[in-house]
Amino acid sequence: MTRSSLFAGVALAAGLFAATLASAAELTVGFSQIGSESGWRAAETTVSKMEAEKRGIDLKIADAQQKQENQIKAIRSFIAQGVDAIFLAPVVATGWDSVLEEAKDADIPVVLLDRTIDTKDESLYLTAVTSDTVYEGKVAGEWLAKTVGDKQCNIVELQGTVGSSPAINRKKGFDEAIAAHSNLKIIRSQTGDFTRTKGKEVMESFIKAEGGGKTICAVYAHNDDMQIGAIQAIKEAGLKPGTDILMVSIDAVPDIFKAMADGEANATVELTPNMAGPAFDAVMAYKKDGTVPPKWIQTESALYLPDTAKEEYERRKNLGY
Ligand code: AHR
Numbered sequence: 001m002t003r004s005s006l007f008a009g010v011a012l013a014a015g016l017f018a019a020t021l022a023s024a025a026e027l028t029v030g031f032s033q034i035g036s037e038s039g040w041r042a043a044e045t046t047v048s049k050m051e052a053e054k055r056g057i058d059l060k061i062a063d064a065q066q067k068q069e070n071q072i073k074a075i076r077s078f079i080a081q082g083v084d085a086i087f088l089a090p091v092v093a094t095g096w097d098s099v100l101e102e103a104k105d106a107d108i109p110v111v112l113l114d115r116t117i118d119t120k121d122e123s124l125y126l127t128a129v130t131s132d133t134v135y136e137g138k139v140a141g142e143w144l145a146k147t148v149g150d151k152q153c154n155i156v157e158l159q160g161t162v163g164s165s166p167a168i169n170r171k172k173g174f175d176e177a178i179a180a181h182s183n184l185k186i187i188r189s190q191t192g193d194f195t196r197t198k199g200k201e202v203m204e205s206f207i208k209a210e211g212g213g214k215t216i217c218a219v220y221a222h223n224d225d226m227q228i229g230a231i232q233a234i235k236e237a238g239l240k241p242g243t244d245i246l247m248v249s250i251d252a253v254p255d256i257f258k259a260m261a262d263g264e265a266n267a268t269v270e271l272t273p274n275m276a277g278p279a280f281d282a283v284m285a286y287k288k289d290g291t292v293p294p295k296w297i298q299t300e301s302a303l304y305l306p307d308t309a310k311e312e313y314e315r316r317k318n319l320g321y
Pocket of ligand 1: 037038039040041114115166194222223224225250251271
């Protein structure tokens with residue numbers, strides 16, 4: 001056999017193998033999910049299951065209970081099981097290189113979902129399906145600057161999980177958007193860990209520190225769940241969220257539309273929970289014929305306001321996630 005016919009044979013065999021694998025029924029994907037800290041996260045998990053089922057993919061989900069060490073363990077377990085691909089929603093941005101090298105050595109493609117990582121070696125993952133989280137912060141900040149106009153406005157900020165890419169980037173984007181407006185000032189900023197409970201607790205402490213909340217003009221929350229917690233805290237303090245204090249956040253979960261329809265929130269920036277659909281498609285194409293997806297599959301980030309809140313709430317609550 002000549003060298004070229006040997007290559008052709010190997011290529012044909014590889015092609016047949018890939019074609020067989022590409023029939024999604026035989027694909028097994030391990031998903032290291034962060035946990036269920038927010039309504040958005042729960043929706044992402046549900047949508048991932050729905051998208052896997054649509055394509056006949058066997059999806060194994062490991063809930064890391066917000067801990068990076070659990071995510072690392074889950075990835076190692078997926079490698080040991082010989083899955084066809086690994087999805088990772090990284091709780092924090094740093095500390096992934098060595099476990100992702102193990103996946104790479106095992107020839108298992110990794111797709112990052114909804115959050116990014118800090119690494120010098122981009123070959124450690126096939127693609128990242130995420131929104132532009134800096135842009136989301138910018139959209140929120142620009143909306144606030146426009147709404148406030150020339151008025152003096154003291155902002156309190158509820159940050160996401162410390163060290164996570166959306167917390168870092170949503171802060172950056174918002175800071176950039178308000179930088180040119182000297183009347184807008186962040187007077188307090190603290191993490192609420194993307195949860196409703198912590199969002200409420202932190203907002204209570206802000207209100208206490210700010211003379212009962214009267215000096216606060218706006219709340220910028222890195223996600224809707226913390227904002228819902230803040231809304232509760234503001235109401236309990238005897239103030240009107242959405243009127244006395246402007247409320248802008250990110251995610252576009254059904255509950256924030258309900259709050260907007262009730263006049264208790266003013267704006268949200270949408271983050272689609274369907275990260276898995278494009279990720280499955282990328283993995284299937286890669287397995288089928290080696291198609292390499294772009295390094296970043298970007299999802300959209302649209303601004304939603306109270307004018308469409310009632311219909312959006314009705315529509316979204318019936319989506320099943
Ligand atoms: O990474 C996406 C963020 O994580 C969502 O905005 C937040 O709700 C979630 O917990």
